[in-house]
Amino acid sequence: MRFNQTASLSIRRAIRYVEWLILIVYLLLFLVNRDGVSYSNLPIPTYVTLAQVIILTTLSFIFPINRPIWQRRFYILLEVLTVIMPVAVGVDFEIALYLILAKSCILLNRKDVIFITIFSGILYMLLIAQSIPMIVDFNRTNHNQLLAEYLQDLNNTDVIIRRAVINNLGGYITASIFVILFCFVVVAEQKSRQKAEALTQQIETLAASLERSRIAREIHDSLGHSLTTLDIQLELAQRLYDKNPNKAIDSLNIAKDLSSECLTKVRNSVQSIRQTNFNLNQALATLVEQVVQNQSFVIHLNSELPQLPIQTSHQLYCIVQEAVTNIQKHGFAKVVNIKGYQDNQGIILEIIDDGQGFEVNAHHTGFGLRGMQERIQILGGELQIKSSLGEGTQIQVWIPS
Template sequence: MSLVSTPSILSRRTMRHIDWLLIVMSLVLGSLEGRYTLSAQITLQLLTFYGVFFLLSFITPLNRQRGPRLAYVGFNVLVFTMAASASLSFPLQMYWFLAKSCFSLGRRDAIMTTVLTGASFLLAYRWNLPNALALLAERGIERWLDPNYIFFNQLSFYMGASSFTLVFVHIVIAEQKSRYEAEALTQQVKTLAATLERTRIARDIHDSLGHSLTTLDVQLELAQQLYQRDSVKTEESLNKAKRLTSQCLDEVRRSVQTMRAEKFDLNDAIAALTDSIHEKQSLTLHQDLCLPPLPSQVGHQLYCIIQEGLTNIQKHAGATAVTLKGNQDTNGITVVLHDNGQGFNPSTPHEGFGIRGMRERTQLLEGDFTVQSTVGEGTFLKVVIPYPTEPA
């Protein structure tokens, strides 16, 4: 399991501020312990290492390639090894570095970094231990037995350990909060997906069956009223009802085949749709289509828009000619439907469910839907959608 996803909890800026806080704390605690009064050489070494830690705070390779991250880790290990070889230790910086290595590396690399850091530090410290003991013998042990020194040493240890604990707990709490928020967001996405699916099914039912079933119901009701008075008209109504029933079944089969197709081909689906119109309607259909291959979901939505537009023209417009155009240009993918029917007033406050469904489908594709119509002069529909980045 990799821990590389954790850095989203702590930004580079937050990590840098923690670096600076630990440096300031180390400087203050070192002053309380009297580390800067031992010798000018030790003071210079301490300040040099703190300067290096300050510069390293500006380098946090969280989301870079593995190579730069390992180079950053290796340089830090070298710094702590050099400090140990000079009998210097920086526990706050070292443990914080190990924590950061868990953020930027996978679990295996983080464990290896911890082992390597500890081994390098301890070996270097052990190698220089005789020099440290010689320096202690030279200066005497009274300093390390002084109550004030012991007190400040314990104080520095407590402050360092408690600060590191607070930082670590903050990280754990932030990770927990982030996980809870992610779970809540996932639940919202599921709810939204279910809502969108219900809306899609409602559109599909309306697009394929709504108009036909409404007309079928009217014809059957008319047949009920006329079957005793006018057998000829009754037969006409029943024949029309039979044709509508067959049409409904054809539309259901076509919709099911379209939804079950593993690879939806928009141009083939439109060709089948227009062929069925030619067979059943005395409608002149002019086509000028040059649509590129599209992802199945996008192609299916665009197909449903065209299908609904043609269905509305057949059942409401009273048109004799329709022009269907589709192409790709710099604006994206454009589809135009234009008929010479009776038209309607687009300023009416309540648009039909068909127009609304076409508009909603276009919005799902992040496109623009335009309706222009004048009573007696036909209707012009235009759909413009961006070309999808997802491969077809």
């Protein structure tokens, strides 16, 4: 299993400190027990022990919790071999092997941990079996000196007590450190899980809020203007029903066309959302064709946008749709230029009209500009609007590529 970034940092520090403490205790015990005749005092076991401490200390600075799986496997295997291979010459650092197995539970999956445990156990037992004859042969060769030292120690109780206290204290320290490490990992995992649950709740709340905003934008962008005009025409038809039936029929015909337009917009919106191969350039061309049929202004479209993710394409399409709707309702423009392209900085979308313009800094109560800004925030882009009364409007959208 793998933890999140915050938990991994705390676990990394805890394991590193534990490794350092265990290595220090191991080195001190090695130095303290070097008096007298002992197999571990021979040159090869001595050099192997020092090399082992150096390698493990170096590896303790590396904890590849966020690295690819093959690097984590190689790291654990290297540590296992560093601890186990010296057993062949009588250098046994068993507590470090348990620590490495604990680290493998953090860095690797269950199958890898089981494999490492079985592999380490088999190799450890084989190397111990190989080292026993050498140690026995050394003890047999030096049995006189070993016996003399043993008899001398029996007459010196202080030496026996000192060795017993130091060795048992060292074993206690290393074992307790290992237990503390395990507790640190469990506590860190619990805290990580609690934070993840809290974050999940926040994400669910935010997702619901964004979904409500999205639905409000879709209703406003696709249906708001058409339904308003439809309501006006139906109200007019009601008033003219008794006084001027012919005009009332005209209003009903217009209302019928508006209702058909609303249905078309709903179908287009649903289709644009569900499409997996949504082509923004084609969608914009279709939008322009639909708009110019019933409007008095001209739209020049120059869109050379690359294939974009469906979410990005849909949001940009809705931004253009909203801009054109605002021009229809408020702009009184004659010419509209829509340009879309990609440069080194990202995706650029420009909508420029020669209409009556508006005061950008004035308070706007509608959903139009607010919806455009929300869509840009979703895409992580920027929106620039330049306009003044009588000077038309320039809208530029930038989306990072």
